[in-house]
Amino acid sequence: xxxxxxxxxxxxxxxxxxxxxxxxxxxxxxxxxxxxxxxxxxxxxxxxxxxxxxxxxxxxxxxxxxxxxxxxxxxxxxxxxxxxxxxxxxxxxxxxxxxxxxxxxxxxxxxxxxxxxxxxxxxxxxxx
Numbered sequence: 001x002x003x004x005x006x007x008x009x010x011x012x013x014x015x016x017x018x019x020x021x022x023x024x025x026x027x028x029x030x031x032x033x034x035x036x037x038x039x040x041x042x043x044x045x046x047x048x049x050x051x052x053x054x055x056x057x058x059x060x061x062x063x064x065x066x067x068x069x070x071x072x073x074x075x076x077x078x079x080x081x082x083x084x085x086x087x088x089x090x091x092x093x094x095x096x097x098x099x100x101x102x103x104x105x106x107x108x109x110x111x112x113x114x115x116x117x118x119x120x121x122x123x124x125x126x127x128x
Contacts, residue, residue, distance in 0.1 A: 028036075
């Protein structure tokens with residue numbers, strides 16, 4: 001009998017506990033809810049702006065570093081161009097030197113005026 005009484009007691013008690021339980025829901029007035037939501041949105045907006053500023057700062061830093069890298073590459077290219085010009089000049093110097101020597105030899109060659117002058121001098125020395 002005790003077991004039956006205990007079973008009936010449990011069956012009768014459990015549903016009343018589940019149906020008669022107090023709700024954990026908390027109801028707010030609309031103006032309080034709106035104020036809390038506005039505060040939440042303002043906080044989120046501030047955090048998003050802070051994150052945006054951090055990202056912009058990183059982008060500015062990366063942009064400055066890329067500009068520095070471009071300057072270095074440009075300087076290296078200019079140095080290589082000068083080096084190639086110097087190397088080309090060193091290769092062409094012997095060729096230019098030989099051309100210049102031939103040009104100077106041609107300048108020193110006997111001209112028509114020189115031949116006429118030599119003939120005139122020879123006639124003068126033969127006549128005397």
